[in-house]
Structure formats: C-alpha cells, structure tokens
Amino acid sequence: MDYNIIYATKEIHAYIGDAGIVAFDFETAPDDKWRDEPKAALDAHKAHIVGISLSVKEGSAVYIPLSHKVGVNAIDHAGVLEYLREAVFENPRVVKVAHNLSFEAMFLYALGIVVCEPCYDTIAAAQLTLKSKFEFRNLSDSGLKLLSTSLFGAEMPDFAAVTAGRLFDEMDPADKETLRYACADSDYTLRLYHKFNDWFAKNLPHHREIVERIESPTSVYCGMMKYNGVPMNLAAMCERQKEAEKKLITIRVEIDKITGGVDIGANASTSAFKKYLFSDLGLPVLKTTEKHQAATDDATMIMLAEYCRVKRPELVRLFELVQEYRKWGKLKSTYIDGYMTHINSATGRIHPDLMPLGTETGRFASRNPNLQNCPRKDNDPVGVRNFIAAPEGSLIVSLDFSQIELRVGAFYCRDEKMLDVYRRGGDIHAQTTTVIYGIPFSEAIDKNAPHYKERRTIAKNCNFGVFYGLYAAGLQKTLRFKAGLDISKQDCEKIIDSLKAGYPGLTRWQDETKKRAATTLYAETWLGRRRYIVGILSTDWGKRSFAERCAMNTPIQGTAADIIKLAMARIVQGIKERPWLQPFLQIHDELVFEIPANKLDEAVSFVKDCMEEVPFSEFDVPIIAEAAYGTNFGDLIEVEGA
Incomplete structure (x- = not known):
C-alpha cells in the first residue's frame, strides 16, 4: 500500500492533482471537557477532527494530522481545511466519496462547510446492492471493515486493536499502524465506490442513479439534522412527567378497587392479570399469541370490552381503565422518560440516529429515540409536540406534503x-x-x-x-x-x-401491478428503486396477500419517499447561502426547521419551492407543500397562502 503522511497544503495539492474523484475519511476525538464520556468522539458538539485521510487511487492514500497530542501536526490547520473546502468539499467538479457520508458531513457542517454535489455515500450504495439473489444488504451488513474484508479480502484491524484504549489524538500519526489504519479507510472507501458502480452497471443501473442523485445528498442533509438537533423544553417535560405519574397512580387505584389489587405491572400484561381475566373472571380467550397463549394486547382489550358490553357490562369500566393506563404508561415511558434520556448534555437537544434507508420502501427510520413515531397533534394527550420548542428569538417552521402518497397513487393508476x-x-x-x-x-x-x-x-x-x-x-x-x-x-x-x-383506473393498476410482480418477483419506484417480493408466489394465502400489498405499496410509498429526498437535495444546494435555515427533523412527509423569527417568509418560500418542484419529467400531478410556524411544534399556525 502506498500510504503516506503529509503536513502542508502544497503536498495535498500535489497528491490530489486534477483528480475528479476523492474519497475521504475523518478521525475524531473528544474535546477536553468530554474526554471521559463514551462515544463523545462521534458527537460533533463534543469532538473535533483529529486528522483527514484522502484517496484518489486504489492502493494509495494520504493522512493529514490536524490535532494529535502526540507527534507532528499539519503546518496550518485552518489553511488545510480552507484549501480542502475549496478544492474538494464544495467543489462542483469533484465527486466526494465517503463511507457514512452523514458523519463527515456533520463535522464539516459544524465548521460551516457544506458538502456539495456530486457526492457519493458508499454505505448507501452498500444497502442498494444484493447480498444474495433476492436480498439487499441492510445497515448491519454495510460496515466499512466488514465490506473491505468480505469483498476484497483485506485485513482491517478494528479501532480498539489499533488504539489499545487510547483516543485517536493520543496516537502518533507517523506510527506505521496509525497511518495504515487512517489511510485504509479512505482507500477502501474508494475501492467500494468502483466496486459498487461496476455491480450497478451489470445488475441495477438505476440504483447507481439513486445513490448519486437521491441517497448521497440525503446523507448530507441527515448530517445537518443530526448536528442541529431537536430543541427541547426540558422544564415542560419535567412538568408533564409529574402529571403523568399522578395520572397513572389515579388510574391504578381505580383498577385495584375493581380487581382487588391484582398485580398488573407497568403495562397490564402480567401473568397474574391474565389469570384474573381468564380464570378468576372466566372471560373467553378471544385472541392468542404465536405461542398459543392468551393475548392481552390492545386489540384484545378492545375486543374484551365489546364482549363485556353485551355479556358482562359490570366489567366495561375495567377495560376502559386498562386502555387508559396503557396509553398513559406508553406516553410517559416513550415520549417523556424515553426522550429525556436522549437529551444531549452539551446542547440540551436530542440528536437522533437517522437512517434514510431504514425501511424497504426507502422511507426514513430513526432511533435513539424513534422520532418517526412522534404523535400527531390530533392524537397527543400529553402534548409531546409541545416539548419541541424553539429558543427565544427563533421559530419552528414545518412544511408538510399534502397527501403525497395519494397524489403519487393517482399518477400511477391514471384514473x-x-x-x-x-x-x-x-x-x-x-x-x-x-x-x-x-x-x-x-x-x-x-x-x-x-x-x-x-x-x-x-x-x-x-x-x-x-x-x-x-x-x-x-x-x-x-x-x-x-x-x-x-x-x-x-x-x-x-x-x-x-x-x-x-375509480376504474385504480383496480386496473392494482391488477397489472400484482401480475407484473408475480412475473418479475420485485416491485420498483418510478426512479427504479427495487424491492424483491418472492412471497408473491407463495401457496400460503397470508404470505401471498402480504406480498401483493407490498407490490402495490412499494411504487407509491417508495416514490413518495424519493420525492421528499429529492427535495432535501435541493435544500442542501441552497443552505450555503442560507446558513440560518437549520433542518432538524423529518417525519414521514414533513420537514421541520429552526429559523430566526425574521426569516419566516424567506424560509417558507425557499423550502416550498424545493418541495413543490416537479420531481421527474413524467410526474404530472401538482405537488403541494403546506407550511406552518410557531414557537413550539405542537402549536403551529398555518401560513396563509403557502
């Protein structure tokens, strides 16, 4: 391997030359205040870039040390970053390649640098390539070390083995193993770029277009959302936490009066409560689990309540209380206690893990916490959305696609x-x-x-x-x-x-879609994002009907997901000129931003234009994005005429 350490801008220039494709990778370490906190090195609010590796040719890479505590660093830290900003990160003539681009984009965004197209995220490419005949890689199959080993036979030592308990800035950058570790990341990222593009050319050309045009700019957008974080009103959360606790105690007391104090636990699903229902009270088992045990899920409670209205009216109140108890228990554990555990100690905000390829249709998922399931305003008794509140002098502005899946469905079925x-x-x-x-x-x-x-x-x-x-x-x-x-x-x-x-066009499209999927064994979005559904040939009616629903769901939901990601790409292109526009949340068809209070009209106009632009030439159904604003997410006011 031709791996070298370099220290000056002129050396970087000499290495990059006129390369049109540059793979890059960052090594990071916590700031002094956070050095004892686990995973702080992954948080751009608690960490900094220690060094940057670049690769323009397979088998070749350079490492630029910026802030190691041991050994020699680059001559001009700020000058190196400024040069790389102009020559690579914001250069429209260079393809920027990174593995998990959102991570690097987040650290650059913290420095005021926006990764511009063309860009390419090899972790997204990995998830759009097959690991078996009918199965795409998932996120856990797409780590750089795993791919480098499985696809190239590389010996890639892990971080723990190289650092031996030290932070990366405590490593000497000139040490052979340190240099090899840092350079290998960008080198093998570049190899993956070529490997996956060769695979796309032979197998799924449209997936390369999706990586380049949709998923990679979306990764940059995710890096911005991750960095900005969701602004939270901790005082309001603490107040509602106390109210929820009192509510649960009150409901529990009333349940105990009916049951005689049977232990129902935190979710009214203990074995003691089951025994009380089905043995002591003699209620019928209306639903069973996969293990053929009596079910006590929410649907069962509703069915039992309906049964009791006719057969045991004296028990109706019990099931009303149990449903209320569960609802408040879930709201408290998920949306109050759960959210509070994820508030960042440096920012007072929540910075969830965002997964743009978290579902098979291409829709987002999130975790730590899952903000995709944030209750809607009309089903939010705790006021969870009110916890999301703008700082003083700022506003939250939301733009939501109006009925985007129905519009896509109308486009497909041509009714x-x-x-x-x-x-x-x-x-x-x-x-x-x-x-x-x-x-x-x-x-x-x-x-x-x-x-x-x-x-x-x-x-x-x-x-x-x-x-x-x-x-x-x-x-x-x-x-x-x-x-x-x-x-x-x-x-x-x-x-x-x-x-x-x-709607005769609807039935015709459904029949044609199911027949086509039964022949090809896959469904696709309009732009060619593929999902295999081999279950459509199953002799099991349940499996086959599920596969048929997937065949109809994927083109509509997947194309709608592509449309919002294309809008994100356009927003990324305009954020450099609008640094005050701070995206922090995406929920299904909705994009949410924090803005200065005096920028509302400009923000709505820009984002609305990005969202309502025709996503591809064939799409002939008007797209509408509805805007709303306010000081908290749960009490937004519609923007008239928007």
Missing part, C-alpha cells in the same frame, strides 16, 4: 377522476365520498349534511388503505380501532366495491 381532482385543486376525500355513497359533490363537502363526519372518515380510510389492497376485514378493523366506527364486514365490502367501480 381520470383522481387526476382531475388534483389538477383543479379539489378535495379527494369529498370525491371519494361521492364515489362510495353516490351523493352529489356539494353534499359530500357540506359539513352540516347528515352523516358528513362518518362518511368522510370512511372515505379517508379508504383512500389511505385501498391503494395498498385493503380488504373488507382490514377496513372494518381500521374503522373500529382508529375511528371508533362499527361498520359491518358486508358494508365494508360494499364500500370497497363502490370505490373500485367509481
């Missing part, structure tokens, strides 16, 4: 009624109400009309479910558990039949 509604800015739920019930459109939008609320609720659930092959039993269950409507299975069948008859 003229659906397309017409969106093209004239109409109300798709009202249109579906007219289709299902055969009533005039004027009655469907009249809030004072008989059965308006119930009909609109059914129409909404049909719209959001029937694209994905919702059956009558599924619609019945959804309406019962999510909307509180008790509709018979026969009526649900009539509703779905009416819907399909009223």
Whole structure:
C-alpha cells in the first residue's frame, strides 16, 4: 500500500492533482471537557477532527494530522481545511466519496462547510446492492471493515486493536499502524465506490442513479439534522412527567378497587392479570399469541370490552381503565422518560440516529429515540409536540406534503377522476365520498349534511388503505380501532366495491401491478428503486396477500419517499447561502426547521419551492407543500397562502 503522511497544503495539492474523484475519511476525538464520556468522539458538539485521510487511487492514500497530542501536526490547520473546502468539499467538479457520508458531513457542517454535489455515500450504495439473489444488504451488513474484508479480502484491524484504549489524538500519526489504519479507510472507501458502480452497471443501473442523485445528498442533509438537533423544553417535560405519574397512580387505584389489587405491572400484561381475566373472571380467550397463549394486547382489550358490553357490562369500566393506563404508561415511558434520556448534555437537544434507508420502501427510520413515531397533534394527550420548542428569538417552521402518497397513487393508476381532482385543486376525500355513497359533490363537502363526519372518515380510510389492497376485514378493523366506527364486514365490502367501480383506473393498476410482480418477483419506484417480493408466489394465502400489498405499496410509498429526498437535495444546494435555515427533523412527509423569527417568509418560500418542484419529467400531478410556524411544534399556525 502506498500510504503516506503529509503536513502542508502544497503536498495535498500535489497528491490530489486534477483528480475528479476523492474519497475521504475523518478521525475524531473528544474535546477536553468530554474526554471521559463514551462515544463523545462521534458527537460533533463534543469532538473535533483529529486528522483527514484522502484517496484518489486504489492502493494509495494520504493522512493529514490536524490535532494529535502526540507527534507532528499539519503546518496550518485552518489553511488545510480552507484549501480542502475549496478544492474538494464544495467543489462542483469533484465527486466526494465517503463511507457514512452523514458523519463527515456533520463535522464539516459544524465548521460551516457544506458538502456539495456530486457526492457519493458508499454505505448507501452498500444497502442498494444484493447480498444474495433476492436480498439487499441492510445497515448491519454495510460496515466499512466488514465490506473491505468480505469483498476484497483485506485485513482491517478494528479501532480498539489499533488504539489499545487510547483516543485517536493520543496516537502518533507517523506510527506505521496509525497511518495504515487512517489511510485504509479512505482507500477502501474508494475501492467500494468502483466496486459498487461496476455491480450497478451489470445488475441495477438505476440504483447507481439513486445513490448519486437521491441517497448521497440525503446523507448530507441527515448530517445537518443530526448536528442541529431537536430543541427541547426540558422544564415542560419535567412538568408533564409529574402529571403523568399522578395520572397513572389515579388510574391504578381505580383498577385495584375493581380487581382487588391484582398485580398488573407497568403495562397490564402480567401473568397474574391474565389469570384474573381468564380464570378468576372466566372471560373467553378471544385472541392468542404465536405461542398459543392468551393475548392481552390492545386489540384484545378492545375486543374484551365489546364482549363485556353485551355479556358482562359490570366489567366495561375495567377495560376502559386498562386502555387508559396503557396509553398513559406508553406516553410517559416513550415520549417523556424515553426522550429525556436522549437529551444531549452539551446542547440540551436530542440528536437522533437517522437512517434514510431504514425501511424497504426507502422511507426514513430513526432511533435513539424513534422520532418517526412522534404523535400527531390530533392524537397527543400529553402534548409531546409541545416539548419541541424553539429558543427565544427563533421559530419552528414545518412544511408538510399534502397527501403525497395519494397524489403519487393517482399518477400511477391514471384514473381520470383522481387526476382531475388534483389538477383543479379539489378535495379527494369529498370525491371519494361521492364515489362510495353516490351523493352529489356539494353534499359530500357540506359539513352540516347528515352523516358528513362518518362518511368522510370512511372515505379517508379508504383512500389511505385501498391503494395498498385493503380488504373488507382490514377496513372494518381500521374503522373500529382508529375511528371508533362499527361498520359491518358486508358494508365494508360494499364500500370497497363502490370505490373500485367509481375509480376504474385504480383496480386496473392494482391488477397489472400484482401480475407484473408475480412475473418479475420485485416491485420498483418510478426512479427504479427495487424491492424483491418472492412471497408473491407463495401457496400460503397470508404470505401471498402480504406480498401483493407490498407490490402495490412499494411504487407509491417508495416514490413518495424519493420525492421528499429529492427535495432535501435541493435544500442542501441552497443552505450555503442560507446558513440560518437549520433542518432538524423529518417525519414521514414533513420537514421541520429552526429559523430566526425574521426569516419566516424567506424560509417558507425557499423550502416550498424545493418541495413543490416537479420531481421527474413524467410526474404530472401538482405537488403541494403546506407550511406552518410557531414557537413550539405542537402549536403551529398555518401560513396563509403557502
């Protein structure tokens, strides 16, 4: 290996030359205040860049030491970073390649440097390549050391073996093993770039386009969100924590009066409580677990409550209390206690782990904590969204795609009624109400009309479910558990039949999509993101029907995910000129920012333009992004005319 240490800008220039592709990797170490904190080196608020390795040719790399406590560092730390900013990181003529680009992008963003396109994240590329005939790599299969060993037979020592308990800035950069470790990361990142692109060319050319055009700029955006973090109102959280504790105690006391003090535990699912329900009270087992034990999940509690309304009315209150107890227990443990454990001690904010390829359709996932399941405003009794609050002088601004999956579905199925509604800015739920019930459109939008609320609720659930092959039993269950409507299975069948008859393009697209998937064994987004669904050939009806739903779900949900990621890429391109625009959260179809209070109009205009731009030339359904702002996330005010 041709690995060398260099110290001056002119040496960097000589190494890079006119290379059009540069792989890079950072070694980091905690700042003095945080040196005893585990994983502080991974936090750009508690750590700094110790050194940078670069590779422009396979088998070759250089390491630039910036802030080692042992040995010699670069002559001009600031000058090196400024040179690399202009020559590499913000150079539109150089492809920037990194493994887990969001990490490097985060540390650069902390220094005011935005990684510009073209860029390439090899960890994203890894997850878009197959590890077996029908299975893509997941995140745990995509570590640099693992890939370097499995794909190139490299001997890659891990961090612990090289550092022997030391922090990286305590290593002498000129030491052979230190240099080899640092340089190998950028060298093998470059090798992966070429390896994966060769694989894409032979197997899935569209996936290379997705890596370059969608996933890599999204990684940069994720680095920004990770660095900015979610601003939290800790005082409000502590207050609600006490209220939730009191609420749980009150509910528990009332449950104990009914049960005689049976131990129900933290979630009302103890063996003692099961024995009380099914042995002492003699209630029927309406649902079992995979291990054929009596189930006590939320759906079971609802079914038992319904049973008791008819057979044991004296027990209805017990199940109401149990459901309330569980709801408050989950809200407290997940959204108060859970969130509080992840507040960063340096920033007072939450900096979740963001995974842009966390689902098979390409939608985001997050962990530590999972902010993707943050309750919506209309289902948030604790006021979780109020915990997310802007600092004084700032605002939170949110832009949310309006019905993006339904718009994508209309684009796919080419149903003229659906397309017409969106093209004239109409109300798709009202249109579906007219289709299902055969009533005039004027009655469907009249809030004072008989059965308006119930009909609109059914129409909404049909719209959001029937694209994905919702059956009558599924619609019945959804309406019962999510909307509180008790509709018979026969009526649900009539509703779905009416819907399909009223939207003939929908049924035609569904049939064609399932047939195509049964032939190819995969589904794709419009831009070619592939998902294998071999279960579509299963003789097991359950597995096959699930695969058929995946075949219909993937093009719609996956294309919607691609659209929001394309918007992120456009936002990244404009953030250099708008450093005050700070993205910090993405939830499904919503992008959330922190901005100075006097920048609202400019922020909304810019982000809205980025989100509403036609994502690809064939897309002919208008895209609408709705804006709202406020001092906390739970009490946002709609921006009129936006």
